[in-house]
Amino acid sequence: MAAIASRGRGRRRTINEINMVPFIDVMLVLLIIFMVSAPLITTGLVDLPSVGKSRQQPEHVIHVIVGADEKLKLKLDKEEPQSVQLKQLAERVKTAQGSDSNTPVVISADRSVKYEAVVKAMDVLQSAGIARVGLAVRNGPPADASKN
Numbered sequence: 001m002a003a004i005a006s007r008g009r010g011r012r013r014t015i016n017e018i019n020m021v022p023f024i025d026v027m028l029v030l031l032i033i034f035m036v037s038a039p040l041i042t043t044g045l046v047d048l049p050s051v052g053k054s055r056q057q058p059e060h061v062i063h064v065i066v067g068a069d070e071k072l073k074l075k076l077d078k079e080e081p082q083s084v085q086l087k088q089l090a091e092r093v094k095t096a097q098g099s100d101s102n103t104p105v106v107i108s109a110d111r112s113v114k115y116e117a118v119v120k121a122m123d124v125l126q127s128a129g130i131a132r133v134g135l136a137v138r139n140g141p142p143a144d145a146s147k148n
Contacts, residue, residue, distance in 0.1 A: 058103070058104055060076075060077055060100070060103050061077065061103070061104055061105075061106055062074070062075070062076055062093055062096050062097065062103060062104070062105045062106070063075040063076075063081070063105075063106050063107075063108060063136075064089065064093070064105060064106070064107045064108070064121055064125070065081055065108055065109070066107065066108070066109035066110065066113050066117050066118055066121060067110055067113070068110040068112050068113060070113060070114070070117040071083065072084050072085070072086060072089060072121060074089070074092055074093070074096070076096050086120060086121065086124060089121060089124050089125065090124050090125055090127075090128030090130065091128075093105055093125060093128075093130055094128065094130070097130075101130075101131060102131065102132060103132070104132040104133075104134060105125055105130055105132060105133045105134070106134050106135070106136050107121055107122055107125075107133065107134070107135050107136065108135070108136035109136075118135070122135075
């Protein structure tokens with residue numbers, strides 16, 4: 001409620017100031033509650049999935065390599081990688097698969113590559129109907145884990 005101040009001849013004027021005392025009291029109570037409860041909160045741990053090893057390596061694997069400059073290379077089994085454009089990737093992979101459409105395609109990328117480039121390559125392959133598309137993973141902890 002507004003306080004009413006009287007001056008002189010019965011003229012009344014309202015005082016239009018905000019009373020800050022209740023606001024400060026509420027803020028101090030909240031501050032104390034948070035200071036007391038903060039040490040009691042336990043931090044959550046995220047359990048990331050681990051990579052399992054397959055029992056048997058497939059005979060033929062098609063590797064799509066995304067380089068640091070985001071250029072694509074296609075590597076069949078133990079041959080040398082050949083440069084390929086994103087537009088031609090699905091066609092070249094289907095040609096490499098031949099009659100066996102169950103041949104796995106593994107995408108591996110340089111550490112500094114934007115994730116968007118990897119997703120584009122995966123999207124092109126999956127939209128072309130290539131069934132087994134996966135990402136290459138590295139076994140063991142990352143190289144920078146010891147720096148933390």
